[in-house]
Amino acid sequence: MNRPIRVLAVVCGVMFLALLLNVNYVQFLQASELNARDGNRRVIDEEFSRERGPILVAGRPAAQSVPSDDDYDFQREYPSPRLYFNLTGYYSYEFGAEDLENTQNSILSGSDPRLFVNRVVDLLGSRQPSGGSIALTIDPAAQQAALNGLSALGDDVQGAVVALEPSTGAILAMVSRPSYDPNRLATHDLQAARKARLQLLEAPGDPLLDRSRENTYAPGSTFKVVTAAAALSSGQYAPDTLVKGGPVLDLPQTTDDLTNDTDCPSQVTLTTALALSCNVSFGEVGLALGDDALREQAEAFGFGDDSYLDELSQVASRFPEDPADPQVAQSAIGQFDVSATPLQMAMVAAGVANDGTVMKPYLVDKVYSPDIELLDDHDPEELHQAVSSGVATQLTQMMVEVVTNGTASSAQIPGVEVAAKTGTAERSEELAPYAWFISFAPADDPEVAVAVFVENPNVPREQISGGGLAGPIAKSVMESVIG
């Protein structure tokens, strides 16, 4: 009977070998896939208990983990929730993480490959692993000025402000209204968090939507900067080229007309047309250039791209695909199907300010290990050359004219030359128009470019205008940066 027993010994050996190989597969090869699965409570619990690194704005935390004596060791806290909610997002037990808490999770939670050495040291020292920190490009004074400006327009105002450093693309301010309090979602009282989330989903104005980047709106007359850029770049126009003015542009193929909201002389220079925001002039320029030239120019500023900002989600701004002639004229003045995020319009202003080069916007300036060792320092990147340096200089002069002699006088800053463009985008008879304002300053050596967008201000319809409502906000943001 010995032969079968020897065979059995081999068979049992193979069975145990199979068990060994299988646990190697599960615990080594498959482990990271298992850990990454949704609903894996072990991983959620462990991450939730971990000391997450802070999100810093000018050295002060916009999000931080503080020790907690309940089931989880650390509570995530947002000291200035209304100011930074749309950037930090939230870190919750049941609803996951949003915005920077989500996109920067690997660094904040400490699982990033760059923190591998730290993890090994923690492991050997039997310390709880902790996360690294990130420092944002945000200028707290600009952010606060933007929020104050929007809030002053009423409790239920909806809108957004974006400020960029033109030479680098650094985001100095990014504000959205209405806001929510991420602390209420991050609380360890899961019942309360659930309730807060339900309230949030039904809240008026959809606070979960960051209006600065997650939705597009008709940019109205601010888009005339793009049309002017296309005109100057085509070589057929100069700032002093005379274009058609007057009250009405007879649109081809339709009985519709394009009318001016402001008084324009019958013949004006391109500069004056921009300063007075003459719809007729730019409608005609747009028709002369054609939709392809306009679209190319818009795309050179970033339209059609939904991924230039790495750290946060965003939607692409649009220029219509194949508009008929009358719609080309309407598109040239930022109506019809032209639609842009406030971030995109800030990039238009910043591109003009930066000698025609649009820089790739970014929000995370520096990344640190838990021991405050610098892991990453952001290098500015060029996104596109939107216009030539010469055209940029001409556009800057034209936009300065808008402030000194045109519709954007509300943004004048004593002693500083400001370049700007207003916009008031009509929606329908019932809905209030959008108020827009894009600007940069100082015009000769720009430090800041701003886009302000106001959707639902608490003022009568006839008082809504880009210059009147959005201009003062842009001004205070620029002042806070220039100092």
Place this chain on the structure above:
Amino acid sequence: MTAGAVEPSTDVVPRKRRGTELFLLVLALLVGVGAYVAVGIGYSGDVPADVAWVAGGFVTLALVAHVAVRLLAPYADPVLLPLVAMLNGLGLAMIRRLDLDFAAADQTTFATQQMVWTLIGVIAFVAVLVVVPDHRRLQSFTYTLGLLAIVLLVLPLLPVIGQEINGSRIWIRIGPLGFQPGEVAKICLVVFFAGYLVVKRDALALAGRRFLGIDLPRGRDLGPILTAWLVSLGVLVFQRDLGSSLLFFGLFVVMLYVATERVGWAVVGTLLFLGGAYFSYLTFGHVEARVTGWLDPFSDTDAYYQIVQGLYGLGFGGLIGTGLGQGDPTLTPFSYSDFIVTSLGEELGLTGLMAIIVVYGLVVERGLRVALLCRDAFGKLVAAGLAVSMALQVFVVVGGVTRLIPLTGLTTPFLSYGGSSLVVNWAMVALLLRISHFTREPQPLVTPLDAGDATQVVRLR
């Protein structure tokens, strides 16, 4: 040995090796007690308050077992006892660790009960060594034990004392005592199969036909294997106990193969097994669910919650584990019994789990070694049967919870919480040691009456 004795040719006189056993046992106890202390430190940062009496009690029990072997089976294999003592100690530490989580949720504590069962297990271990001085005596109880096994299997189906727990009807309850008779049936079946096959093996081995190079048995000899097959299916159908069903049938087929030395029986057995498995897959919802949960557990993480949580636990443990007391093993249902292996894998990691599997492998291979060296056919079959039942059980349960094969409920020998299993496994090891002692014990020598006219020396064995 006197000078006049005839030396048994070239036989080496085996050493008792009890010192080796004691040394290995100390190492095993260090692992068990160390794990117990590590649980306390990992969970709350303190050495557990009850460590003195728990460690003291466990060490005493292990030493009692060791002394019993010294006195009653001095030539027995020196590795088996330390191996199972280590598993038992590790199981106790892990169950204690899980208790800490359950205590937080105000549930029963299992560790104290498991300690009591360890005591009873060691008593059973000593009792077997005392009651069975020679394993061959068991052969006269072949059919008694066979009948007992059938009775034990039927018991849970009886009204009043039979109990259905978690969908399986494998428990009996008398007053406060719950018991799984199937565990005891296992050891009875091994002895029964061995006694039966020793007698019938010639008939089963010699007649047959060759087909495709394999000697197939005659149709009329198929009776016993078909009976075993039907009984196994009965266990599956009436008790809904997939694991035991597989274990009993597998055990019979393997012992049949060992007894007859004919691969044909293994082929027939495997075909019957596959047929039965496919039939139950088609017929029984719970079998089908197990197969789906094996192939794609993530298709429905609620329905296959247990296996999914087990896998999450293993993945979470990774290479070196979270450390005892620092994982979340109680998220997995039955983390203290069927799924104790994933609990250990989570907190001790891949390294710890591999060590545990290797320990089981060593137990099985030592058991087969006993079978190999044993001189009588009955002892060979019993030893092989005990070793294979351990191998099958570990393969089925560890393979099941780690998703190598479909999940079937079985206890993990020596590790799982559960009295019946622990006591029976201690008894099984005692039986293996008994056979091992007989195998390695020096043969009694027959001194010739008168060396001068010795024309014939009769060796009695």
